[in-house]
Each structure stands twice: as C-alpha cells, then as structure tokens.
Amino acid sequence: MSDLLTLAEQQRAGLQRPLRDQVAEAIFGEATTISDRALRNRGRTLALTQRLDDIFTSRIWGFPAMALLFALVFWITIVGSNVPSAMLGELLVGKGHPWLRDLATSAGFPWWLSGLLIDGMYLATAWVISVMLPPMAIFFPLFTLLEDFGYLPRVAFNLDRAFKWSGGHGKQALTMMMGFGCNAAGVTSTRIIDSPRERLIAIITNNFAICNGRWPTLILVSSLFVATMAPTGTQSIVAALTVGGVAVLGIITTILVSKLLSGTLLKGEASNFTLELPPYRPPRIMQTIATSMIDRTLKVLWRAIVMAAPAGLVIWTISNASVGGQTLAAWMVNGLDPIGLFVGLNGVILVAYIVAIPANEIVIPSILMLTLNLAKSGLAQQGVMLELDDQQVRDALVTHGGWTMLTAVNLLLFSLLHNPCSTTIMTIYKETRSVKWTAVATFLPLLLAFTVCTVVAVIWRSFG
Amino acid sequence: MSDACESCVVSGKADFQRFGVDVSDADAVVALAGNPNTGKTTLFNALTGLRMHVGNWPGKTVAQAIGGFRIRGRKYRLVDLPGTYSLLSNSPDEEVARDFLLFGEPDTTVVVCDATALERNLALVLQVLEITPRVVVAINLMDEARKRGIEIDHRELARDLGVPVVPISARIGLGIPSLLDSIEAVSMGKQGRTTPREMDYGPEIEAAIKPIMEQLRREHPSLKNARWVALRLLEGDPSVLNELRAGTLGLTTHAVGPEV
Numbered sequence: 001m002s003d004l005l006t007l008a009e010q011q012r013a014g015l016q017r018p019l020r021d022q023v024a025e026a027i028f029g030e031a032t033t034i035s036d037r038a039l040r041n042r043g044r045t046l047a048l049t050q051r052l053d054d055i056f057t058s059r060i061w062g063f064p065a066m067a068l069l070f071a072l073v074f075w076i077t078i079v080g081s082n083v084p085s086a087m088l089g090e091l092l093v094g095k096g097h098p099w100l101r102d103l104a105t106s107a108g109f110p111w112w113l114s115g116l117l118i119d120g121m122y123l124a125t126a127w128v129i130s131v132m133l134p135p136m137a138i139f140f141p142l143f144t145l146l147e148d149f150g151y152l153p154r155v156a157f158n159l160d161r162a163f164k165w166s167g168g169h170g171k172q173a174l175t176m177m178m179g180f181g182c183n184a185a186g187v188t189s190t191r192i193i194d195s196p197r198e199r200l201i202a203i204i205t206n207n208f209a210i211c212n213g214r215w216p217t218l219i220l221v222s223s224l225f226v227a228t229m230a231p232t233g234t235q236s237i238v239a240a241l242t243v244g245g246v247a248v249l250g251i252i253t254t255i256l257v258s259k260l261l262s263g264t265l266l267k268g269e270a271s272n273f274t275l276e277l278p279p280y281r282p283p284r285i286m287q288t289i290a291t292s293m294i295d296r297t298l299k300v301l302w303r304a305i306v307m308a309a310p311a312g313l314v315i316w317t318i319s320n321a322s323v324g325g326q327t328l329a330a331w332m333v334n335g336l337d338p339i340g341l342f343v344g345l346n347g348v349i350l351v352a353y354i355v356a357i358p359a360n361e362i363v364i365p366s367i368l369m370l371t372l373n374l375a376k377s378g379l380a381q382q383g384v385m386l387e388l389d390d391q392q393v394r395d396a397l398v399t400h401g402g403w404t405m406l407t408a409v410n411l412l413l414f415s416l417l418h419n420p421c422s423t424t425i426m427t428i429y430k431e432t433r434s435v436k437w438t439a440v441a442t443f444l445p446l447l448l449a450f451t452v453c454t455v456v457a458v459i460w461r462s463f464g
Numbered sequence: 465m466s467d468a469c470e471s472c473v474v475s476g477k478a479d480f481q482r483f484g485v486d487v488s489d490a491d492a493v494v495a496l497a498g499n500p501n502t503g504k505t506t507l508f509n510a511l512t513g514l515r516m517h518v519g520n521w522p523g524k525t526v527a528q529a530i531g532g533f534r535i536r537g538r539k540y541r542l543v544d545l546p547g548t549y550s551l552l553s554n555s556p557d558e559e560v561a562r563d564f565l566l567f568g569e570p571d572t573t574v575v576v577c578d579a580t581a582l583e584r585n586l587a588l589v590l591q592v593l594e595i596t597p598r599v600v601v602a603i604n605l606m607d608e609a610r611k612r613g614i615e616i617d618h619r620e621l622a623r624d625l626g627v628p629v630v631p632i633s634a635r636i637g638l639g640i641p642s643l644l645d646s647i648e649a650v651s652m653g654k655q656g657r658t659t660p661r662e663m664d665y666g667p668e669i670e671a672a673i674k675p676i677m678e679q680l681r682r683e684h685p686s687l688k689n690a691r692w693v694a695l696r697l698l699e700g701d702p703s704v705l706n707e708l709r710a711g712t713l714g715l716t717t718h719a720v721g722p723e724v
Binding site for chain 1: 501546550552556557558560580582583584586587589590591608609611612613614615616617618620621624625663664665666668669672673675676679680683694695697698699700
C-alpha cells in the first residue's frame with residue numbers, strides 16, 4: 001500500500017510540467033477536436049442577450065439598473081399588497097375574531113381556554129396570514145421570474161469585483177442571492193464554493209441577505225413609519241426605496257463583514273473562478289407563478305402559521321400568567337426595556353425577537369400582540385385595534401408601544417442584522433460540523449445588530 | 465411523426481410512466497450529470513413528473529434529487545447530480561457528482577450538454593467517460609441552438625465518443641422518447657461502450673502512470689479502473705489516497721465498468 005503511494009509520489013516528482021495543466025490541456029484539446037468535427041455551424045450570440053447585457057452588466061449602468069429593477073419589484077409588492085392585506089385583516093381579525101369569541105362564549109368555554117385558543121393561537125395566526133400572504137404572493141413570483149429570466153448571474157457578475165476586494169469567493173454573490181429567499185437554503189448552496197475558508201465566509205455572511213421571513217417586517221415598517229415622512233402620493237415609492245435600501249445595506253454589510261473576516265479570523269487570498277452568464281430566457285410566466293406560489297409562498301406561509309400558533313399560545317400565556325402582581329410578559333418587557341430603549345428599540349421588540357427565534361416571520365404579530373396585551377385595560381374599553389388597518393396598527397404602536405421614528409428605523413436595522421433563525425443555525429452546524437463556527441455565525445450578527453442600533457440611537461438623540 | 469407528437473411523452477412510443485418520488489425496487493439507476501445550468505433539473509422534472517424549482521443560473525442544484533420513471537415495465541431510479549464543469553477539483557459539489565459515479569453504480573449516466581456551448585460541455589463528457597462507459601449524451605437546449613443558427617452533427621459526435629448522442633429540448637419535451645430508448649438500451653447493455661474511454665495524456669504522463677497502473681493491478685487484481693485510479697494517485701488526489709489507505713476503495717468491489 002505505502003509502496004503505491006511512494007511510487008506515485010516519485011512519479012509525480014519526476015514530472016516536468018504540472019500534472020493538472022497537462023491533464024486539462026489534454027481534455028480540452030480533445031474536446032475542441034471533437035466539437036470542431038461535430039459543429040456544422042457555430043451560430044451567433046443572441047442579439048437580445050447581447051443588448052441586455054450591454055445594460056445589465058455595464059460598468060456604468062449595471063448598478064443603477066439593478067437598483068431600479070429591485071425597487072420596481074418592491075414597489076409592485078407594496079402597492080399590490082395594500083388592499084388585499086387590509087381585506088384579509090378585516091375578514092380574519094375584524095370579523096373572524098369576534099365571531100369566534102361569541103361562539104366560544106355561547107359554547108361555555110372557560111375564559112382561559114378561549115383566551116389561549118382565540119386570543120392566542122387564532123389571533124397570531126390570523127395576523128401572520130393577513131400581514132404575510134399578500135406581499136409574499138406578489139414578491140415571490142416576481143423574484144422567481146427575475147431568476148428564471150437569468151438575471152441573478154448578472155448580479156453576481158456586477159458584484160464580483162466587490163467580493164474580490166473583500167477576500168470572499170465570487171460565487172458568494174450567488175449564494176447570497178439564494179439567501180434572499182431563505183438563509184438556510186443559502187447556507188446549503190455554499191457547497192458550490194470549493195475553498196473551505198471562502199465557504200465559511202459565505203456561510204457566516206449569508207444572514208445579511210434578507211430572507212422570506214424578514215421581507216414582510218421590512219415592508220410593513222417601511223410603509224407604516226418611514227413612508228409617512230414623505231408627501232402623500234410618493235409614499236409607496238418611498239416605502240419601496242426604503243426596503244430596497246435596506247436590502248442594499250445588507251449587500252454592503254455582507255461585503256464589509258467578509259472583508260473583516262478575511263482580514264482576521266479567516267485570512268487568505270481570494271481564489272479565481274469562471275462565472276458563466278447564461279443567455280436570457282423568456283420565463284414561462286403562468287408556470288412560474290404557479291410553481292412559486294406552491295413552492296415558496298404556501299411553503300413559507302405554512303411554516304409561518306405552524307410557528308405562529310404556538311407563539312400565540314406562549315404570548316397569551318405570558319401575558320396572562322401573573323407572578324408577584326405582574327404578568328410574566330410585563331416582567332420580561334420591563335426587564336428588557338432599559339436595554340431595548342437604550343439601543344433605540346424597546347422591551348417588547350426584544351421579547352418578540354426571543355419568541356421569534358424559530359422563525360422571523362412571527363416578529364410583527366408578536367410585537368403587536370405583546371403591545372396590545374400589555375395595554376389591555378385601555379383597549380378593552382375602546383374596542384378598537386383588532387382590525388389590521390394600517391392606521392390603527394401605527395396608532396397602536398405609537399400610543400401603546402411608545403414607538404418613534406427611531407424605533408422604526410432601528411427595527412429595520414435590527415431585522416437586517418440580527419442572528420439567523422434556528423433552522424438556519426441548525427443548517428450552519430450541519431454544513432460546518434463545528435460548534436465554534438456555528439457560534440460565530442450566530443453571535444457575530446447579533447453583536448453587530450446591537451452595536452449598529454446603539455450607534456444610530458446615540459447619533460439620533462444627539463440630533464433630536 | 466410531427467414535432468408535436470414526438471414532444472408528447474404519452475405518444476405511446478416508449479410506454480412511459482412517471483413515478484415522482486416513489487423509487488422503491490428500481491430495476492436500474494440512472495444518473496444525470498452535466499455542466500451547471502444545462503437543464504438537468506428541467507430534464508429531471510420532465511422524466512419524473514416532479515417539480516423541483518429550476519433556476520436560470522449555474523449552481524442551483526447542490527444536493528442530489530431523486531425521482532423515478534418506468535419504460536416498458538422496467539423501473540428506473542433517476543438521480544439529479546449537482547452541475548459541475550469538471551471532475552478534477554475537490555469542491556463539495558464536484559465530490560458529490562464524482563463519488564456517485566464511482567460508488568453509486570449508476571447503470572446509465574446521462575450527461576446533459578448545452579448545445580450552445582458544446583466544446584466546454586464535452587470536456588465533462590470526456591471525464592465521465594473515463595470513469596464509466598455506460599453513458600448517454602443528451603444535447604439539450606436544441607431549440608435555443610437552432611435559433612442561434614448552431615448546427616450539430618450528433619451522429620459524428622456519437623461515432624467519436626462511442627456512446628449514443630440524443631439531441632433534446634427538455635423545456636418543450638422534444639427528443640425525450642429517443643432519449644428514453646437510449647437510456648433503456650445502454651442500461652441493458654445493448655448499446656454503447658463496454659469499456660471506459662481512454663484519454664491520451666501525452667508521453668510524459670503516460671510514462672508516469674504506467675508503473676503505478678502495473679503496481680495497482682498487482683496489489684488490487686479486482687480493481688476495475690486502474691488507469692483512472694493511477695491518474696488520481698499521480699495527481700495526489702487526497703480523497704482517493706484516503707480510500708486506498710482505509711482499504712475501502714469501492715472500485716475493487718463494485719464494478720465501475722466491465723473489466724478492461
């Protein structure tokens with residue numbers, strides 16, 4: 001056995017030119033010979049592909065075109081989901097919730113049971129559906145159409161120089177694009193990167209690609225708060241630009257953190273690779289919409305519902321179980337309020353993020369439920385707040401949650417930067433088989449989120 | 465038969481049935497290999513009736529997807545491998561593809577090629593043919609190639625490679641019946657090569673691998689593909705070295721191809 005290895009090493013040492021070069025030369029030479037014989041006509045590059053690439057991969061127009069395209073996708077999503085969201089909210093929360101309560105009362109349910117089931121599980125689920133279903137049903141098909149069209153490799157092409165600068169692998173841009181759907185899928189997709197160092201960088205930074213679960217939070221907070229600073233008529237455009245801006249900030253963060261990692265924990269040179277730009281292909285629109293509805297929208301919605309029901313249960317329980325004259329939720333929120341307010345968020349948001357570790361999808365419903373439950377006495381008399389009307393949600397957060405514009409801006413930043421969800425953390429462990437790197441991938445983003453929010457809060461206050 | 469008839473998989477020509485994910489008790493295993501973004505997953509979906517998401521970018525499939533179909537009563541398990549440009553490097557996706565070809569014992573490997581980039585795609589075909597002779601080459605994206613005025617003589621290609629070459633367009637279902645016929649014929653040993661295709665690596669390398677090959681044959685008389693292993697050893701490929709060291713080299717017990 002060892003003879004064989006020694007022999008192989010001897011033979012290798014005797015080679016004049018590197019073996020890989022010779023092997024590759026032979027293979028590609030043979031491929032050329034065979035293909036020359038078989039090709040009767042070499043054809044030409046498609047004029048359309050050429051013309052589109054002149055714009056989409058241009059040094060000057062590449063980035064503006066990219067920003068415009070994504071802003072357009074967000075704008076269609078925001079404008080299109082407004083009305084259906086309000087209708088669903090009216091139906092599920094405004095009508096369905098009181099109806100279920102009446103039903104429970106007439107069936108003689110004890111207060112705690114109807115509370116757990118209807119005010120807890122049902123309400124959280126109803127909110128998730130009305131907040132998430134419309135934007136997802138619009139955003140995912142649009143994004144999938146862009147993907148099928150062949151645009152994603154162009155983004156990777158445009159970002160290649162930035163990734164080279166950061167010391168990451170050029171293919172990291174592709175794994176990042178995958179992360180824009182789901183970070184767990186993005187982490188798995190890093191298998192296309194052969195260097196372990198560059199693969200780790202791609203895994204750790206995938207978190208900064210905004211996933212399915214976070215888009216609805218960003219869209220809602222941008223529309224409810226940031227957009228209100230703009231004059232009427234331009235609000236949906238401002239909201240779209242805000243969401244796009246946060247996404248771009250995510251890309252910038254990815255590049256900066258990659259640079260940081262490749263200069264410290266994961267030192268090394270960036271390796272070269274070939275990026276293939278496939279021709280643009282007209283997507284089959286109906287089929288793409290159908291597939292992305294089933295594969296992504298319904299799958300993500302189902303995950304959100306499955307997570308929301310138990311989360312609603314937990315939130316209702318901690319909001320109603322009292323210890324020492326205060327509910328558990330109040331204990332937690334009050335305990336975290338000092339830190340939360342210091343970093344420009346609040347205690348409710350931090351508790352919601354703890355509840356939402358399994359799935360980012362339930363952050364907004366959790367914040368709403370906690371805020372409303374903590375202000376319960378006042379609300380019961382007013383009898384409002386239950387319909388998911390934009391204005392009412394905003395009023396509830398401002399009046400009862402004490403939200404300011406700083407809270408909204410920092411929530412956007414926190415949503416972008418904070419730790420990955422538990423599914424992604426599990427996937428990172430599965431891919432790296434290392435507790436150390438899983439911990440880095442979990443806590444580095446969290447640390448970054450708190451640091452950035454604190455800095456923004458301090459600066460904001462010094463100006464405000 | 466008209467294009468429309470031929471593109472219809474239920475035309476009766478192949479007595480073909482899709483099986484989704486139910487791949488229990490398959491009679492034969494078929495692997496789908498190929499460069500990234502050549503339409504392997506589209507073909508996979510067309511053959512199995514499954515709907516794995518297909519993206520227009522290289523690197524979409526990194527893990528294996530498995531599905532099944534039946535031709536004339538014979539049941540096939542279809543494995544969609546990650547797309548790779550070569551089998552020479554050691555990235556995880558290339559290892560998945562190469563290990564499956566080596567140890568997964570596919571009865572037939574369909575190498576899906578992009579008709580619009582034949583030369584680059586053939587490089588992978590040649591590498592697969594060094595590992596296993598039971599190959600069908602599917603030249604995909606024929607519709608796109610036609611639009612660009614590309615003409616490929618697939619019979620000439622088949623003569624050069626020694627395996628069936630089938631022009632197809634998986635997106636619109638063109639050529640699928642012929643592909644199924646070839647898969648059936650090759651998996652039953654009725655068509656194609658019986659030995660791996662040998663590349664000529666030039667005098668220097670040929671001289672270098674010869675003693676390694678002889679030594680390998682002495683130490684592992686049952687080794688099926690000594691030439692390929694010798695080349696990997698010469699390269700210092702860590703995974704093959706580990707397999708040899710651990711004595712678990714699947715090549716000795718599982719037939720990669722008929723004996724040379």
